[in-house]
Amino acid sequence: MMTGPDGLNVIIFLLHIIHSESVKFDVFGPTDLIVAEAGDDIILPCYLKPNISAEDMTVDWRNLDFLDEPVYRYQNGKNILEDQIQSYRGRTSLFKEELRRGNTSLKLTRVQGTDEGTYKCLIESKSWYDDTKIQVFVKAVGSRPVVSIEGHRDGGMGLLCESEGWHPEPELVWLDSKGVSLSDGRPETHRDLNGFYTVRQQVIVQETDTNRFTCRVLQRQINVEVETEVHVPSELLFDYTSPWRRSFIVSCSLGIIIVIGLSLAVYCTFRKKDEHIGHLKQQHDEHIGHLQQQHVFESIRRHAVDVILDPDTAHSNLILSDDGKQVYHSYIKQDLPDNPERFNHCFSVLCKEGFCSGRFYYEVQVMEKNDWFLGVARESVNRKGKITLRPDNGFWTVILRDGEYKALTDIDVTLPLREKPQKVGVFVDYEEGQVSFYNVEARCLIYSFTGFTFTEKLYPYFYPGFNDGGKNSAPLVI
Numbered sequence: 001m002m003t004g005p006d007g008l009n010v011i012i013f014l015l016h017i018i019h020s021e022s023v024k025f026d027v028f029g030p031t032d033l034i035v036a037e038a039g040d041d042i043i044l045p046c047y048l049k050p051n052i053s054a055e056d057m058t059v060d061w062r063n064l065d066f067l068d069e070p071v072y073r074y075q076n077g078k079n080i081l082e083d084q085i086q087s088y089r090g091r092t093s094l095f096k097e098e099l100r101r102g103n104t105s106l107k108l109t110r111v112q113g114t115d116e117g118t119y120k121c122l123i124e125s126k127s128w129y130d131d132t133k134i135q136v137f138v139k140a141v142g143s144r145p146v147v148s149i150e151g152h153r154d155g156g157m158g159l160l161c162e163s164e165g166w167h168p169e170p171e172l173v174w175l176d177s178k179g180v181s182l183s184d185g186r187p188e189t190h191r192d193l194n195g196f197y198t199v200r201q202q203v204i205v206q207e208t209d210t211n212r213f214t215c216r217v218l219q220r221q222i223n224v225e226v227e228t229e230v231h232v233p234s235e236l237l238f239d240y241t242s243p244w245r246r247s248f249i250v251s252c253s254l255g256i257i258i259v260i261g262l263s264l265a266v267y268c269t270f271r272k273k274d275e276h277i278g279h280l281k282q283q284h285d286e287h288i289g290h291l292q293q294q295h296v297f298e299s300i301r302r303h304a305v306d307v308i309l310d311p312d313t314a315h316s317n318l319i320l321s322d323d324g325k326q327v328y329h330s331y332i333k334q335d336l337p338d339n340p341e342r343f344n345h346c347f348s349v350l351c352k353e354g355f356c357s358g359r360f361y362y363e364v365q366v367m368e369k370n371d372w373f374l375g376v377a378r379e380s381v382n383r384k385g386k387i388t389l390r391p392d393n394g395f396w397t398v399i400l401r402d403g404e405y406k407a408l409t410d411i412d413v414t415l416p417l418r419e420k421p422q423k424v425g426v427f428v429d430y431e432e433g434q435v436s437f438y439n440v441e442a443r444c445l446i447y448s449f450t451g452f453t454f455t456e457k458l459y460p461y462f463y464p465g466f467n468d469g470g471k472n473s474a475p476l477v478i
Contacts, residue, residue, distance in 0.1 A: 023052060025102075027123050029132035036116075038140030038167060038196070041109040046121035046132060048102030055099045058124040061092070061106050064133075065117035072106055087114055087194075113138055113167040113195020140196055142166035143410050145215040145228040149236065149436075149448045156204040157232055161215030164198035164411060170219040174203040177210040207234065228451035231432040236296055236445075297443040300427050300436075303359040307351050307460050307478050313341045313383070314349040318464065321475070324352070328475035329467040343383045347463055354379055354457030359429050362460055363440055365477035366400070367422040371465030372476060373399045373408075374424055376435055378456040396435040396449045397461065398424070407437075407447040415447055430454050 025048045036042045044061075048054060059074040066085055072092040073080040081089070091109045098105070104123055108115060116138040122131040142165040150158035161172060169189060174182040187201035205213055211234060216227040308324035316336045320327050329347050338344055366372050373389065375397030382393070389395040389408045397408050398415070405415040417439070424446070425438035433452035438445055464476045 023050070024128050025049060025052060025123070025125075025130060027104075027121060027130040027132045029121055029134045033135045033137050035137050035139060036108075036111045038111055038113065038138060038165075040111050041107065042111055042136075044106040044108060044119055044121070044134050044136070046104045046106065046123075046134070048104070048123060051102040053100040054102055054104050054123060056125075058122075059094065059099075059104045060120075060122040060124070062120045062122070063115075063117045064120060071119065074104075087112070111138055113140065113191075113197075114193075116167070116195070138167050138195070139219075139222040140165055140167040141219075141222070141224050141226070142170065142197070142199075142217065144226050145172075145217050145451075146409055146413070147215050147228050147230045147448075147450045148413070149230075149232065149445055149450075150202060151445060153202075153204045156206045157236055158202055158204050159213060159215075159230065159232070160200065160202045161217075161228070162198065162200040163215075163217045163226070164196070166197040166199065166217070166219060167195060168219060168221055169197045170199055170217050172199045172201050172215065172217050174201065175214045175216060176205075176208060177212045177214075182213070205232065230450040231429075231434065233300075233429070233432075297438065300361055300438070301425070303361040303427065305353075305355075305360045305362060307362040308353070309349050309462070309478070310341075310352040311349075312339060313343060315343045315345075315347045318347055318349055320349070325478045326475040327462055328464050328473060331467065341383065343387075345385050346387050347466065348373075348383075348387075349462050350377060351460040351462075354459040355428065355430060356454075356457045357430050359427070361425060361427045362478065363423055363425045364462070365423050368474035369400070369465060369472055369476070370403070371401055371468070371472045373397050373461070373463035373465070374426060374437070374476075375461050376426065376428055376458045377461040378454070378458055380456055391449065391452060394456075395461065396452075397463075398437045398447055399463075401465075405446070407449070409449070413447070417446065418442075421446070426460065428458060430458065 027046060028049055029046045034042065034044065055077065060070055061072040063071050063085070069083050069085045071085060071088050072094070073084070074094055093107050095103060095105060095107070104121060106121070116136055119134045119136060120131050121134065123129060142163045145161045145163045148160050150160050152158070161174065163170070163172065172183070172187040176182055182203045182205065183201060184203070187199050190198045192198070199217060211232045212229055213232065214227050214229045216225060218225040309320050309327055311320055314320055314327070316334045317330055318327055319330045327349055336342065343349070364374055375395060378394035381395060387393065389397050390410060392410070395408065399406050399408060405417050407413040407415060419439060419442050421439040421441070423440035425440045427436045427438065428434070433454060434448060434450050436445060436448040462476055465472045467473050
């Protein structure tokens with residue numbers, strides 16, 4: 001017979017096991033809804049009454065929105081991972097040291113949209129089981145709406161608004177300056193693999209007394225509302241279909257109109273008059289469209305400024321021309337002082353002059369290059385170490401890399417351009433918070449950043465790209 005302190009401990013331990021296997025217990029959890037912020041870590045409370053040990057029991061956590069597979073399963077003293085739901089792997093755990101006190105709470109890290117639902121905490125011993133249910137609500141405030149100008153559509157200007165990273169699903173509405181809704185039908189909604197919503201909608205606008213339009217995204221359940229206001233220049237909203245403006249354009253093109261008129265007079269004498277008139281009308285409309293593009297683009301071009309590169313900001317691997325109008329990357333690093341203004345990691349350079357009001361425009365030749373970044377940067381941007389080119393960090397840029405044109409917003413926007421720009425125009429309207437990029441040869445818009453508030457000087461920004469064995473050795477030319 002076993003005696004002494006050691007023997008007594010063993011007997012107590014065996015009695016404890018027998019008792020925990022035969023005793024009845026209740027499983028308790030919170031009765032209130034658990035509200036979780038996306039990205040945070042949360043704890044789903046679950047515990048036994050009385051506070052007996054659960055170390056030798058089965059702890060089974062389930063999200064009832066999923067069938068069969070567990071969120072987390074503990075059995076025979078170890079985690080069972082084989083059948084765990086894929087999206088929960090690496091994000092769930094128990095407090096192992098608390099199991100002996102009947103605490104079977106679940107820790108869930110990096111909460112995402114798909115985590116919302118009703119959870120069941122099931123505790124099972126060899127002779128008894130009980131469970132409790134816990135309701136989890138996930139909220140996520142998405143990005144500020146990004147508005148882009150899509151070009152002329154059906155007699156107006158097409159504007160596209162997009163916002164992402166929401167939960168639950170939000171609403172999106174377009175409003176004019178008087179708060180009147182311009183939205184027609186429900187917006188397009190997409191839900192990603194993590195359960196977050198992206199919402200987008202296009203609207204066609206006409207010229208108004210203010211030309212200001214607002215995209216508002218709201219989530220009523222979490223009482224959140226964000227919006228972006230955009231001002232569309234009158235030049236872009238110019239309605240060339242109205243009679244008096246068409247007359248103005250026609251009068252400016254008198255020579256061409258006279259030719260068309262004479263042609264109509266001649267061909268009116270032939271049997272196929274209608275067909276030829278239709279052909280001439282098409283030529284006339286094409287000519288009007290060409291004049292429209294020229295008018296809008298030339299009105300922006302009137303704000304051109306003289307841009308000269310600042311050698312004090314240039315990375316030591318960049319070579320600038322003597323006149324400050326060209327820049328390219330070199331493998332040879334120059335011995336230059338690491339002054340506060342100089343970029344020391346990114347192959348970047350700013351211009352000498354910054355702008356803090358009005359409008360300005362400049363053009364850059366990008367032909368024969370397969371890697372470049374262009375745009376503007378605010379005066380206080382970080383110039384040391386690695387830099388992320390985003391508006392939040394003070395950069396508004398469009399790039400070419402790996403054969404793709406992109407606008408670097410909160411989430412990169414791929415730009416499906418029909419024609420490869422040989423020369424890019426950059427236009428800034430400081431007061432309206434707008435930075436636009438144009439294909440100079442095609443005289444068409446590439447992309448617009450809108451709805452920003454500028455408070456510092458903005459400097460033209462250049463990144464000529466890495467000279468990849470001579471494949472990108474051509475300079476950026478102002």
